[in-house]
Amino acid sequence: MTTTVSRTSTPGGISRLVTNQADFDTRLEALLAWEGVSDAEVKARVDAIIADVRARGDAALIDYSNRLDRLQVTSMAELTLDQARLEQAYQGLPAEQRDALTAAAERIRLYHERQKPESWRYTEADGSVLGQQVAPLDRAGIYVPGGKATYPSSVLMNAIPAHVAGVREIIMVVPTPDGMLNELVLAAAYLAGVDHVFTLGGAQAVAALAYGTETVPRVDKIVGPGNIYVATAKRAVFGQVGIDMIAGPSEILVISDGGTNPDWLAMDLFSQAEHDEDAQAILVSWDAAHLEAVQESIDRLLPTLEREAIVRESLASRGALIQCRDRVEAIALINRIAPEHLELSLSNPDDWLPDIRHAGAIFMGRHTAEALGDYCAGPNHVLPTSGTARFSSPLGVYDFQKRSSIIHCSPEGASELGRVASILARGEALTAHARSAEYRIES
Numbered sequence: 001m002t003t004t005v006s007r008t009s010t011p012g013g014i015s016r017l018v019t020n021q022a023d024f025d026t027r028l029e030a031l032l033a034w035e036g037v038s039d040a041e042v043k044a045r046v047d048a049i050i051a052d053v054r055a056r057g058d059a060a061l062i063d064y065s066n067r068l069d070r071l072q073v074t075s076m077a078e079l080t081l082d083q084a085r086l087e088q089a090y091q092g093l094p095a096e097q098r099d100a101l102t103a104a105a106e107r108i109r110l111y112h113e114r115q116k117p118e119s120w121r122y123t124e125a126d127g128s129v130l131g132q133q134v135a136p137l138d139r140a141g142i143y144v145p146g147g148k149a150t151y152p153s154s155v156l157m158n159a160i161p162a163h164v165a166g167v168r169e170i171i172m173v174v175p176t177p178d179g180m181l182n183e184l185v186l187a188a189a190y191l192a193g194v195d196h197v198f199t200l201g202g203a204q205a206v207a208a209l210a211y212g213t214e215t216v217p218r219v220d221k222i223v224g225p226g227n228i229y230v231a232t233a234k235r236a237v238f239g240q241v242g243i244d245m246i247a248g249p250s251e252i253l254v255i256s257d258g259g260t261n262p263d264w265l266a267m268d269l270f271s272q273a274e275h276d277e278d279a280q281a282i283l284v285s286w287d288a289a290h291l292e293a294v295q296e297s298i299d300r301l302l303p304t305l306e307r308e309a310i311v312r313e314s315l316a317s318r319g320a321l322i323q324c325r326d327r328v329e330a331i332a333l334i335n336r337i338a339p340e341h342l343e344l345s346l347s348n349p350d351d352w353l354p355d356i357r358h359a360g361a362i363f364m365g366r367h368t369a370e371a372l373g374d375y376c377a378g379p380n381h382v383l384p385t386s387g388t389a390r391f392s393s394p395l396g397v398y399d400f401q402k403r404s405s406i407i408h409c410s411p412e413g414a415s416e417l418g419r420v421a422s423i424l425a426r427g428e429a430l431t432a433h434a435r436s437a438e439y440r441i442e443s
């Protein structure tokens with residue numbers, strides 16, 4: 001990543017593209033391009049913060065929190081929330097919110113329970129046993145952004161799979177700029193089984209999780225989105241700890257056969273565009289009149305949104321209504337874009353499924369709004385963005401576990417394998433390997 005974000009905040013509407021126009025590929029490339037943010041100044045700053053946290057531990061955390069989050073704390077106790085505080089947040093919610101959060105958590109838990117992989121082993125004819133043992137991480141760290149995009153639903157989506165995986169200790173960090181705590185975030189942490197919460201943010205929180213301080217325990221993996229300082233810090237500590245991914249802006253690709261209410265589709269596009277100005281929202285159909293109708297819905301409904309300005313900017317820079325020729329072209333586009341979210345707003349979505357190779361989550365049929373998946377359908381909403389669905393998958397239980405190979409040779413098995421290993425080891429000029437194997441050969 002070497003580019004700096006340069007947003008094309010062109011005033012104007014959503015792009016209209018037709019697949020057979022001469023400059024289609026170039027315009028599609030421009031829509032898909034999001035190279036992230038890389039800034040030497042930010043990198044230097046983040047490296048300095050990480051080094052300082054490693055050197056001074058808690059004292060550095062207190063200093064950065066006071067400076068960057070405008071707090072006035074003198075001890076780590078003031079940056080620590082205990083279980084009683086989390087429960088208090090949960091109990092203090094209006095019943096409607098508490099019930100919705102609980103219902104969502106339950107559905108997310110049920111879905112992720114099905115992802116639990118089993119350990120396995122098999123026995124060979126000579127009595128040797130081979131297998132794979134699955135074990136959870138000891139400690140996971142969850143970063144929850146603390147600015148305007150602080151999502152309680154993301155607390156559930158990050159912490160529940162960790163809990164289901166059997167992670168022994170889940171540590172959450174969330175900054176509290178100007179001392180502002182989000183009660184829903186704390187209630188979600190309580191419901192999802194988070195063990196400890198520290199009100200820390202930015203690169204200093206990531207450094208504390210990666211290296212540990214007197215108060216913050218060192219974790220094995222850090223998950224969760226964040227701003228440029230958080231993303232740069234996660235990249236910097238990768239290797240010391242595992243990380244989930246570097247999340248890009250939200251994306252939605254909708255395929256419509258023309259049979260869905262245009263207002264529904266306009267709102268589905270807005271639902272991701274409202275996340276931020278760099279979000280990507282694309283609708284593809286072969287029905288030109290339908291695309292016109294969606295365009296009309298967009299123009300009419302946009303002014304009704306609270307985040308109208310963000311949606312306008314996002315649609316103007318990375319939004320498009322694309323008219324393709326047929327299903328074959330639509331499928332080629334899906335696999336080319338490899339979207340984070342794919343809505344198949346079609347009468348026969350099942351028929352399309354076998355041809356879809358790259359997408360983070362696939363929403364089937366006219367009624368399955370992507371927003372349902374963001375909150376409560378059950379599958380995870382932490383998904384690969386920026387085309388990375390070509391090689392990666394939604395966050396899941398498997399991200400909080402690791403596998404160990406099991407090899408238990410019987411005397412006969414060791415003897416048999418010893419002959420093979422010895423020949424290969426001598427071919428590599430590794431005498432100790434060869435002799436170690438040969439000792440086990442029965443004459």
Ligand SMILES: NC(=O)c1ccc[n+]([C@@H]2O[C@H](COP(=O)([O-])OP(=O)(O)OC[C@H]3O[C@@H](n4cnc5c(N)ncnc54)[C@H](O)[C@@H]3O)[C@@H](O)[C@H]2O)c1
Nearest residue numbers: 068145146147148149175201202225226227229230247276
């Ligand atoms: N992909 C997703 O699912 C998803 C979900 C939620 C949020 N997000 C993204 O997360 C981000 C949240 O950003 P945010 O800023 O609101 O919260 P954040 O928690 O990521 O960052 C806040 C922290 O940044 C640090 N910081 C701020 N200015 C700094 C400076 N000048 N120098 C050093 N450190 C500084 C501070 O320590 C502060 O605590 C947004 O970009 C949002 O789009 C993504």
Ligand SMILES: N[C@H](CO)Cc1c[nH]c[nH+]1
Nearest residue numbers: 151153154250251374381
């Ligand atoms: N759509 C976001 C992930 O791409 C997740 C989210 C949280 N709240 C609402 N939506």
Ligand SMILES: [Zn+2]
Nearest residue numbers: 271272275374
């Ligand atoms: Zn969303």
